[in-house]
Amino acid sequence: MPPRYEVIGITGLPEIRTGDDLGRLIVEAAAAQGTPLQEGDLLVVSQKIVSKSEGRVVRLADVSPSPAAQAMARELGKDPRLVELILRESRRVVRMDKGILIVETHHGWICANAGVDQSNVDLECASLLPEDPDRSAQVLREQVRGLTGVDHAVIVSDTFGRPWREGLTNVAIGIAGLLPIKNYLGAQDPAGHTLQATLLAVADELAGAAEPVMGKLNRVPATIIRGLPFERGEETSKALLRDPSRDLFR
Amino acid sequence: MPPRYEVIGITGLPEIRTGDDLGRLIVEAAAAQGTPLQEGDLLVVSQKIVSKSEGRVVRLADVSPSPAAQAMARELGKDPRLVELILRESRRVVRMDKGILIVETHHGWICANAGVDQSNVDLECASLLPEDPDRSAQVLREQVRGLTGVDHAVIVSDTFGRPWREGLTNVAIGIAGLLPIKNYLGAQDPAGHTLQATLLAVADELAGAAEPVMGKLNRVPATIIRGLPFERGEETSKALLRDPSRDLFR
Numbered sequence: 001m002p003p004r005y006e007v008i009g010i011t012g013l014p015e016i017r018t019g020d021d022l023g024r025l026i027v028e029a030a031a032a033q034g035t036p037l038q039e040g041d042l043l044v045v046s047q048k049i050v051s052k053s054e055g056r057v058v059r060l061a062d063v064s065p066s067p068a069a070q071a072m073a074r075e076l077g078k079d080p081r082l083v084e085l086i087l088r089e090s091r092r093v094v095r096m097d098k099g100i101l102i103v104e105t106h107h108g109w110i111c112a113n114a115g116v117d118q119s120n121v122d123l124e125c126a127s128l129l130p131e132d133p134d135r136s137a138q139v140l141r142e143q144v145r146g147l148t149g150v151d152h153a154v155i156v157s158d159t160f161g162r163p164w165r166e167g168l169t170n171v172a173i174g175i176a177g178l179l180p181i182k183n184y185l186g187a188q189d190p191a192g193h194t195l196q197a198t199l200l201a202v203a204d205e206l207a208g209a210a211e212p213v214m215g216k217l218n219r220v221p222a223t224i225i226r227g228l229p230f231e232r233g234e235e236t237s238k239a240l241l242r243d244p245s246r247d248l249f250r
Numbered sequence: 251m252p253p254r255y256e257v258i259g260i261t262g263l264p265e266i267r268t269g270d271d272l273g274r275l276i277v278e279a280a281a282a283q284g285t286p287l288q289e290g291d292l293l294v295v296s297q298k299i300v301s302k303s304e305g306r307v308v309r310l311a312d313v314s315p316s317p318a319a320q321a322m323a324r325e326l327g328k329d330p331r332l333v334e335l336i337l338r339e340s341r342r343v344v345r346m347d348k349g350i351l352i353v354e355t356h357h358g359w360i361c362a363n364a365g366v367d368q369s370n371v372d373l374e375c376a377s378l379l380p381e382d383p384d385r386s387a388q389v390l391r392e393q394v395r396g397l398t399g400v401d402h403a404v405i406v407s408d409t410f411g412r413p414w415r416e417g418l419t420n421v422a423i424g425i426a427g428l429l430p431i432k433n434y435l436g437a438q439d440p441a442g443h444t445l446q447a448t449l450l451a452v453a454d455e456l457a458g459a460a461e462p463v464m465g466k467l468n469r470v471p472a473t474i475i476r477g478l479p480f481e482r483g484e485e486t487s488k489a490l491l492r493d494p495s496r497d498l499f500r
Contacts, residue, residue, distance in 0.1 A: 002283045003259040003463040003470060009252045033252045095498040102498060110414040119448070120439045159450065162412050163499035164360040165421070166492045167431045167451025169458070181417045182462075189370045190469060198369070200409065201417025202462055208419070209459030212432075212452055212478055213253040219440060220253060228462055242416045248345040248352060249413035249499050 005228035008035050009213035009220040016221075018055035023143025026222050035224060039150045042225040043140070044210035047129055047158040047173060048120050049221040050136045056128040057121050058085060076101055082116060082126060089114035089128055094250065105129065108241045109173060110250070111160045130156065133174025134236040141176040153177030153230065157207040163249065170211035172203035172237055179233035180204075180240050201240060202230065255478035258285050259463035259470040266471075268305035273393025276472050285474060289400045292475040293390070294460035297379055297408040297423060298370050299471040300386045306378040307371050308335060326351055332366060332376060339364035339378055344500065355379065358491045359423060360500070361410045380406065383424025384486040391426040403427030403480065407457040413499065420461035422453035422487055429483035430454075430490050451490060452480065 012029045016022065026045070030037050037043070051057065065073065065080035069087055073080035077099050087093075090103035094110055105114045107129070115129035130136040137154040144152065156174030161167075172180060180203035188194055210223035244250055262279045266272065276295070280287050287293070301307065315323065315330035319337055323330035327349050337343075340353035344360055355364045357379070365379035380386040387404040394402065406424030411417075422430060430453035438444055460473035494500055 002261050002285060004256060005463065006254060006256050007459070008254040011252050035252060097498050098496065100498060119443055120441055121443075123442055159448075163497060164492055165451060165454065166490050167449045167454070169451050169455050171415070191370055192373055193369055193371075198409075199417045200461060201415060201419050204415065204417070205419050205458035205461050208455035209257070209462075211450060211455050212459075212480070213255065230462070240416050242414055246348060247413060248347055248350060 006224075006226045007209055007213055008224040008226060010035075010222040010224065011220055013049070013219065013221060016049040016052040018053065018057070020053045021143065022049060022053045023140050024147060026140075027144055027147045029222075030224065037144060037148050037150055037152060037224065038226065039152070040226075040229075041150065041152040042155065042178060042206060042228065042230060043144065043152060044155045044157050044170075044207055044214075044223045044225060045137075045140065046214060046221040047115065047133065047156055048117070048127060050130050050133070050140070050156050050174075051127045052121070054130055054136065056130060057125050058128065060124050060126060072096065072101070082113075082118075085116045085126055085128065086114045089116060107133065107173070108238070109160070111158075115158055115173075129158065130174065134176065134238070135174075137174040137176035151177075153232070155203055155207050155210075157210065159211065169204075170207045170214070172207045172240060175203055175235070175237045177232060177234070178203065179231040179235055180237060181235075182231065203237070203240060206230070256474075256476045257459055257463055258474040258476060260285075260472040260474065261470055263299070263469065263471060266299045266302040268303065268307070270303045271393065272299060272303045273390050274397060276390075277394055277397045279472075280474065287394060287398050287400055287402060287474065288476065289402070290476075290479075291400065291402040292405065292428060292456060292478065292480060293394065293402060294405045294407050294420075294457055294473045294475060295387075295390065296464060296471040297365065297383065297406055298367070298377060300380050300383070300390070300406050300424075301377045302371070304380055304386065306380060307375050308378065310374050310376060322346065322351070332363070332368075335366045335376055335378065336364045339366060357383065357423070358488070359410070361408075365408055365423075379408065380424065384426065384488070385424075387424040387426035401427075403482070405453055405457050405460075407460065409461065419454075420457045420464070422457045422490060425453055425485070425487045427482060427484070428453065429481040429485055430487060431485075432481065453487070453490060456480070
């Protein structure tokens with residue numbers, strides 16, 4: 001039997017509001033479309049609906065930009081209220097040039113605009129990343145397990161850019177129930193070489209696998225990855241943060 | 251009907267040698283395991299077997315390292331013959347520190363060791379990236395089409411590291427028959443925002459989707475992605491190279 005797995009978008013979710021029981025809505029939507037959640041599924045959920053359910057959406061009219069944010073906004077050609085939100089969500093600015101603002105978030109992610117984003121939220125609002133996306137993933141996992149009894153894993157994903165390569169890819173920013181990194185350290189390949197330092201970021205690859213059925217406009221903010229025997233574990237997304245001492249590009 | 255697709259590893263391929271007809275071997279192996287290639291499939295093939303079929307494997311005993319390569323090798327703690335190969339495959343050194351050598355290849359990819367790699371090749375050998383992976387993808391596409399009559403697309407993939415995030419991910423380095431970037435530029439999201447600059451690197455996401463069934467040790471060097479209505483086109487992997495003028499990390 002060849003190794004294989006399936007990627008199934010979950011359609012029919014309503015517009016998510018603060019306080020919504022995301023687990024119940026996902027379980028119901030998956031069942032309604034004839035693909036109820038099963039034992040061993042991996043659920044990939046867009047950061048956007050997690051943030052919405054957690055109330056992490058801010059009205060720009062309520063944001064008073066600091067003088068520093070106003071100065072940066074002028075240089076970047078951005079709305080100063082957005083820059084204010086980005087700075088609040090950031091630990092440090094990594095690069096600021098050419099209208100682009102790359103920061104390190106309080107979680108440790110290095111990305112544009114700290115994940116602060118205006119797409120798919122009400123006009124004149126912006127969404128922030130979840131405060132603790134690993135906790136969000138864990139909460140969602142427990143909600144779904146409570147409702148269905150199935151043991152599964154959860155990835156909270158967002159689309160990040162990267163240096164050198166054009167285009168965004170979906171990556172994991174919160175994880176519950178799977179090991180984010182597959183470790184081939186010290187294993188031998190079929191030719192007899194001992195493989196060195198071969199760590200595969202499977203959580204990012206699977207977040208990416210979910211994106212083509214999610215899309216930005218399709219209202220498919222959650223996806224089931226089914227049939228893949230991923231490695232179970234209780235590590236968090238922190239395992240995906242490269243140690244600064246081993247990073248040549250910070 | 252929910253949007254969905256399947257990822258199917260192709261097992262049973264023989265050890266690939268220079269001059270092997272990779273298209274025929276893949277078509278036969280896919281058919282033998284009961285999943286013959288179909289119209290609209292996307293075939294993701296590991297760089298390693300493409301390089302092997304193209305004779306891009308070098309015996310280290312045949313490599314005479316230059317003085318420059320010897321000096322760099324001492325500093326990096328690497329085999330000077332490997333460093334010599336890496337430099338030959340490179341346009342420039344991007345970073346060299348902490349035993350890590352990041353270069354820009356002649357293709358324009360920025361990656362560790364120019365893709366020169368000793369895993370899954372004979373001991374005392376190293377494999378190089380294909381000279382022109384887009385051409386390799388196109389040749390493979392035509393071989394498969396000639397044998398099966400089905401219209402499909404091909405990605406040649408390799409596992410690259412990236413700044414800031416731990417672990418490698420599989421990415422596209424050669425492409426035939428699909429648009430590597432999905433462009434949401436100017437589209438409106440359901441809330442009425444005009445999305446700006448939302449380019450998704452679907453070719454990289456799909457190369458990544460293939461990796462969990464490929465693995466490093468499983469001898470599954472080719473994968474079918476089936477059922478995804480990807481955008482057809484004749485762009486090459488060059489579309490995934492970020493313009494240096496818009497890159498803050500070169």
